[in-house]
Amino acid sequence: MSPRLPPDASLPHPERFLATDSCVQCGLCLPHCPTYLQSRQEPDSPRGRISLIQALARGAIKADARVIEHLDGCLVCRACEDMCPSRVPYASLIDAVRSELAGNTRPAGPQPLESRVLRQFTRSRKLRRLVYAALRFWQDSGVDRWGTQFADALPAGLGRLHSLMPKLQKTPLIDMDAQTGMDSSFDEDTDKPTVQLFTGCAGEVFDRATLLSAHTVLMYLGYRVVVPEAQTCCGALPLHAGDETSAQALAQTNLAAFTPTLPILSTASGCGATLKDMVSWHGNAAAPLAHATQDICSFLLTADWSGIAWPKTDLRVAVHTPCSLRRVLHADSDVLALLARIPGVNTYEIARNDQCCGAAGRYMLDHPEMADTLVADKVADIARTAPDCVVSTNIGCSLHLQAALRRAGHEVEVVHPVTLIARLLPPLATTNDVA
Known part of the structure; x- marks a missing residue:
């Protein structure tokens, strides 16, 4: 959503906001709202925002700046x-x-370039591959160092985007399967249990290593992994930006791409939360897909880990818990439980782990000052405790944390838990027929 809206904006369908009447204005939400805790302004609290929505729905106020x-x-x-x-x-x-x-308030005619690019990025894998190739060239050629050196001279949005870019490794995108969902034939001709892997739009560009690690770990544990080629973005980016039409279109594509009778595993808890919550924004038709969706860490807790000859290790791992994992998937303890299965991996939660880090999708781009304020305590705690690495289950949070650590001069790596597991797994030949 953009603040560039005219002062006469109003709500054309006030009936959509009847649920605001269930708010009793008790204020119990205020001490838990990150933005209210920073500004101490009532309109920056959930209670205050609900009051604004009610007033807009009644026509009592206009949506000014x-x-x-x-x-x-x-x-x-x-x-x-x-x-x-x-x-x-x-x-x-x-x-x-x-x-x-x-x-x-969206004007008729061509939409802003940013909106059109974002829409195509979420819909087109060809564009995402082109973006990945362009970023690799940008980094490998050394041109990105100029961007770092002259970041202050770049337009605000580009400078911020450049600061969040991870170092992209030469990692191929995992092979896609041409079969399209709504049939149960994926597991024919094999006695292996079959799972489906959700890649996500940002994951296909910025987190290929995690997708490859997830594929590796699942196959190591004896699963057949299907990666439907027809899948697309989960819909979170357009949904939270006010573009319901695009989010609904993406949902329809995913409903057709996946088989709802097989587990759908997400490596990004933000994507998993959006898919899990699809009924609330796409309707009951999405219920089978929502029910099939699981965070990969939660799923791996149910796997058979017996017989793995883990190599000797001694690692201190700081655990960051994204809001999507805690508040929507309700799986905040699963990462700790999963890593506890690996001998020599000692975990601890970073400070204020129950509060948002400020990434929140594209929020870290649109509201950099608030985003950086919210992540500061986490960076300070990581610097103080000096872990060997940090794990987080969401790509946006990982990018935000890694960039904040880098800006603060700390070279602590932020990885997905499944990437850490893939690194520690012994060669398959040394296990007792795990797969």
């Missing part, structure tokens, strides 16, 4: 939902109001 700023400043971390005694569906309300305002 200040109202938009307060609504746009929400991270959608959903900490308020966990504390709400009335179970107000806050995330659905904030997504809906962004969609209503954006849809009501």
Whole structure:
């Protein structure tokens, strides 16, 4: 959602916001809202934003720049939902109001270049591969060093984007399977249990190593891994930006791409949370897919890990828990439980692990000052405790944490738990027929 909206913006479908009436204005959400804790302004709290939505729906106020700023400043971390005694569906309300305002004020004719690029990035794997190749050339040629040296001279958005770029390794995108879902033939001609891997749009560009690690670990443990070629973005980026139409189109593509009778595993908890929550924004048709979706760490807890001759290791691992894993997937303890199975891996949670790091999808691009404020405590704790590495289950959080650590002069690697596991697995020949 963009703050560049006209001052006469209003909500064309006020009936969508009847659930705001269930908010009793008790204020229990306030101590858990990251933006309110920073600004101490009521309109930056869930209660305050609900009041703004109610006033917009009644026509009592117009969506001027200040109202938009307060609504746009929400991270959608959903900490308020966990504390709400009335179970107000806050995330659905904030997504809906962004969609209503954006849809009501979007000018006719060609859309801004940024919106068109984002829409194509979420829909086109060809574009994502082109972006990956371009970024590799940018880094391998050394041109990116100029971007670092003159970051302050770049336009604000480009400078920020450059600061978040990870060092891309020469990692191929895992092979895709041409079969398209809604049939159960994936597991024919094999007695191996079959799972489906969700790649995600950002994952295909910035997190190929994690996707490859997930594929490796699953196959090591005896699973057949299907990666449907027809899959696409989970829909989180357009959904939280107010573009419901694009999010719905992506949902339809994924519903056709996956087989709902087989597990759908996500390596990015943000993607997994969006898929798991699809019924709330796409309707009951999405229920089978939502039910089949699991975070890969949660799924791996159910696997048979017996017989693995783990090499001797001694690692201190700091665990970051994304809001999507904690608030939506409710699997915040699964990473700790999974890594506890590996001898010599000692884990601890970083400070204020129950509060948003500020990444929140593209929030870290649109609201860099707030995003950097929210991650500062986590960076300070990582610097103080000096772990061997940090693990996080969400690509956006990992990019944000890694960039913040880099800016602070700390060379601590941030990886996905499954990447750490893949690195520590012994050669398959030394196990007792694990696969």
